[in-house]
Amino acid sequence: MFKSVEEAIKELEKQRYIASKDIATTVYLALRLEKPVLVEGPAGVGKTELAKCIASALNIELIRMQCYEGLDEAKALYEWEYAKQLLYTQILKDKLSEVMGSETTLSGAVDRLSSAEDVFFSEKFLIPRPILKSITKNERTVLLIDEIDKSDSEFEAFLLEVLSDFQVTIPEIGTFKTDVKPFVILTSNSAREMSDALKRRCLHLYIDYPTIELEEKIVSLKVPESGERLIRQVVEAIHRIRQLQLKKEPSISETLDWAKALVLLGYEDLDPKIAVETLNFILKYEKDIELALKHSKDIFLN
Amino acid sequence: MVQRDGQPHINRKLFDFIEVLRDAGIIISADEVIALFNAVPEIDVSDKDIFKQSLKTTLVKDYTDIPVFNRCFDQFFSGRERFFDGMDLSSLSGLRDGVPAETIEDMNDMLDKFLDSLDPAFLMEKSEEEIMRMFLDELPEGSSGGGGGMNIFRSRSGTAGSFQSKGEDGETAEVDIEAMMDLLRNMMNLRLSKRKIGKELKNREDFLLNKFIYQLTPDEIREMREMVNRFGQKLKSRISLRKKRVKRGGIDTKRTFRTNLQYGGVPFKLFYKNKKIDRPQLVVMCDVSRSVNQYSRFMLLLTYSLQSLFSKVRTFAFISNMVEITDLFREMDPERAINSMFTDVNFTYGWGSNYGRCFDQFIENYSDSLTRKTSVLVLGDARNNDNDPGIQSFRKIQERSRNLFWLNPDKKHLWDWNDSIASLYGSCCNEMKEVNNFLDLSEFIDKLFLDI
Numbered sequence: 001m002f003k004s005v006e007e008a009i010k011e012l013e014k015q016r017y018i019a020s021k022d023i024a025t026t027v028y029l030a031l032r033l034e035k036p037v038l039v040e041g042p043a044g045v046g047k048t049e050l051a052k053c054i055a056s057a058l059n060i061e062l063i064r065m066q067c068y069e070g071l072d073e074a075k076a077l078y079e080w081e082y083a084k085q086l087l088y089t090q091i092l093k094d095k096l097s098e099v100m101g102s103e104t105t106l107s108g109a110v111d112r113l114s115s116a117e118d119v120f121f122s123e124k125f126l127i128p129r130p131i132l133k134s135i136t137k138n139e140r141t142v143l144l145i146d147e148i149d150k151s152d153s154e155f156e157a158f159l160l161e162v163l164s165d166f167q168v169t170i171p172e173i174g175t176f177k178t179d180v181k182p183f184v185i186l187t188s189n190s191a192r193e194m195s196d197a198l199k200r201r202c203l204h205l206y207i208d209y210p211t212i213e214l215e216e217k218i219v220s221l222k223v224p225e226s227g228e229r230l231i232r233q234v235v236e237a238i239h240r241i242r243q244l245q246l247k248k249e250p251s252i253s254e255t256l257d258w259a260k261a262l263v264l265l266g267y268e269d270l271d272p273k274i275a276v277e278t279l280n281f282i283l284k285y286e287k288d289i290e291l292a293l294k295h296s297k298d299i300f301l302n
Numbered sequence: 303m304v305q306r307d308g309q310p311h312i313n314r315k316l317f318d319f320i321e322v323l324r325d326a327g328i329i330i331s332a333d334e335v336i337a338l339f340n341a342v343p344e345i346d347v348s349d350k351d352i353f354k355q356s357l358k359t360t361l362v363k364d365y366t367d368i369p370v371f372n373r374c375f376d377q378f379f380s381g382r383e384r385f386f387d388g389m390d391l392s393s394l395s396g397l398r399d400g401v402p403a404e405t406i407e408d409m410n411d412m413l414d415k416f417l418d419s420l421d422p423a424f425l426m427e428k429s430e431e432e433i434m435r436m437f438l439d440e441l442p443e444g445s446s447g448g449g450g451g452m453n454i455f456r457s458r459s460g461t462a463g464s465f466q467s468k469g470e471d472g473e474t475a476e477v478d479i480e481a482m483m484d485l486l487r488n489m490m491n492l493r494l495s496k497r498k499i500g501k502e503l504k505n506r507e508d509f510l511l512n513k514f515i516y517q518l519t520p521d522e523i524r525e526m527r528e529m530v531n532r533f534g535q536k537l538k539s540r541i542s543l544r545k546k547r548v549k550r551g552g553i554d555t556k557r558t559f560r561t562n563l564q565y566g567g568v569p570f571k572l573f574y575k576n577k578k579i580d581r582p583q584l585v586v587m588c589d590v591s592r593s594v595n596q597y598s599r600f601m602l603l604l605t606y607s608l609q610s611l612f613s614k615v616r617t618f619a620f621i622s623n624m625v626e627i628t629d630l631f632r633e634m635d636p637e638r639a640i641n642s643m644f645t646d647v648n649f650t651y652g653w654g655s656n657y658g659r660c661f662d663q664f665i666e667n668y669s670d671s672l673t674r675k676t677s678v679l680v681l682g683d684a685r686n687n688d689n690d691p692g693i694q695s696f697r698k699i700q701e702r703s704r705n706l707f708w709l710n711p712d713k714k715h716l717w718d719w720n721d722s723i724a725s726l727y728g729s730c731c732n733e734m735k736e737v738n739n740f741l742d743l744s745e746f747i748d749k750l751f752l753d754i
């Protein structure tokens with residue numbers, strides 16, 4: 001548990017994650033208030049990374065669930081282990097007929113069987129999926145629900161029970177509750193909007209591209225072999241490129257790739273010629289590159 | 303870390319601020335308010351960044367609202383320095399030295415309390431001067447209010463004589479009074495205007511959204527850019543939510559049988575056919591001649607922010623030649639594409655719009671873009687410059703598409719006026735609609751999806 005916003009920043013930095021004050025404030029509050037966080041922002045600004053680093057900073061387990069279209073509760077919450085149930089009934093056939101043996105009427109047999117049916121719908125035959133796992137585990141975990149916008153809205157609906165009460169109801173057994181609430185992080189690329197009910201239960205964090213200072217810090221942390229001069233030039237160029245009207249803006253991961261590539265190529269300086277030649281590291285559309293070339297004088301003017 | 307003193311004061315401020323946000327059109331439910339008040343004791347409210355982020359993270363759940371929040375926050379919590387706006391600082395220097403800082407704070411608090419005690423509707427009615435006079439009248443007689451500064455005020459509302467006896471140097475004190483009055487007036491104005499921040503933002507937005515598109519000034523267009531994005535985003539999520547609801551279809555027999563073979567053919571598990579979402583295809587034809595250029599620009603922008611909702615969008619622009627511009631959008635940011643459209647492509651042939659010629663060309667060259675799933679949108683004022691209307695081709699477009707809409711920026715009573723042949727074209731469309739502000743435009747698109 002972080003004691004303050006400043007400590008959150010420091011602890012995350014130890015995990016090689018540079019958090020802005022905004023990010024740290026939300027994380028700190030979410031931990032304090034035991035509320036889930038919905039993280040939105042453009043691709044490649046480190047949304048998933050944030051969850052991972054929080055887990056390692058707090059030294060607790062990370063349970064990750066990747067969302068996709070068609071994800072249902074069998075994959076997210078729990079599933080009955082059908083094959084195991086079937087196998088057990090086969091193996092226990094003798095035992096079953098022993099139990100049933102003394103019954104002469106059909107209804108008597110059914111009664112007896114139903115009194116024992118709980119056996120087959122017990123926790124032994126339950127496969128816990130990520131969400132149930134994070135709740136039944138009696139220690140704090142970070143539950144990362146990644147790219148929630150890719151899932152269907154029905155899935156969102158049963159997430160609600162988890163997010164507000166931190167409990168899961170299984171009709172055959174009952175309700176699983178937890179005393180130690182997991183720290184839930186949901187990430188979204190805003191492919192579609194989440195329902196109001198879900199948003200109301202979460203704190204909201206929008207991670208945008210970092211400021212120049214922050215991005216310089218990130219690059220020097222992740223690509224320490226690049227010199228201070230190169231880092232500054234790269235980051236400044238990237239920020240100028242983001243100002244252009246691009247189809248796809250370069251994200252932090254592209255900045256890092258670029259810096260790494262330049263180091264590998266043995267450059268200590270980003271001179272305009274090299275920059276232009278390596279533009280394809282950061283821009284993924286032909287027209288975007290064209291546009292950047294057109295403005296190259298302004299962008300790479302150091 | 304935790305700071306609990308001064309809590310009631312902060313709470314009142316926060317409630318005021320929440321009201322401002324609501325006025326500005328941000329939806330804030332009770333859950334969010336509770337979260338905020340749980341959060342406030344946990345943080346160091348004197349750190350402005352942390353304070354701002356705490357408010358943002360608990361109250362604003364839609365990232366498209368963030369710019370609005372930022373604007374409200376910056377105005378609402380702008381510093382006390384604005385008390386001194388438009389004042390002659392030299393007349394204040396004496397006052398600042400003479401009056402302890404807490405007096406200013408006290409005054410501010412008293413003003414707050416006074417304004418809170420009044421009915422908001424009453425505040426709206428009265429002029430600032432009237433409220434000011436009421437405040438001075440209500441000032442408590444006792445000395446609990448604070449130091450010298452308060453005495454000055456009491457003396458002001460009382461007789462000048464009693465004041466004279468208090469001041470050591472009559473002349474400087476006289477200046478102080480004027481300065482203090484100005485200061486107080488500024489405080490009052492600031493306080494009153496703060497309550498209106500949200501409403502003003504909202505009004506401005508409504509004003510822009512309702513303004514005739516071709517009357518927008520370049521500055522206003524720049525201002526609207528972010529708004530158009532926000533609007534498009536909201537429209538998009540609303541429509542996609544609606545689409546999702548009708549997704550499930552009947553039982554997928556093939557898959558159900560295959561999977562359940564392992565259970566001896568007993569259908570333990572059922573599989574449903576996911577109903578294919580019939581995403582509409584869209585063909586947009588824009589008149590980009592000077593008279594409607596601005597209008598087409600907006601329409602194109604909005605269409606492209608909604609692109610993912612359609613399975614296929616093909617865009618054409620024309621003045622007197624029909625040109626396909628779909629490719630421009632594929633590789634470029636929409637705004638840049640629109641700009642480059644005007645420099646790269648040559649639509650002009652002869653003079654002015656020629657609808658008939660363009661529809662003929664469309665049928666001749668691009669009729670492959672029309673299927674029974676296609677909705678066709680034509681944007682233009684139907685002013686054909688007395689050319690051949692090409693009604694045959696236009697009918698063909700209608701026959702070969704699912705539906706055909708015409709958005710006309712002209713006022714309805716101007717249709718058929720002069721060289722406009724709106725009714726002629728209108729009779730061949732599913733609907734010709736007068737759409738000349740942004741709000742109507744987005745409403746139209748919203749409806750388009752209901753029909754499909």
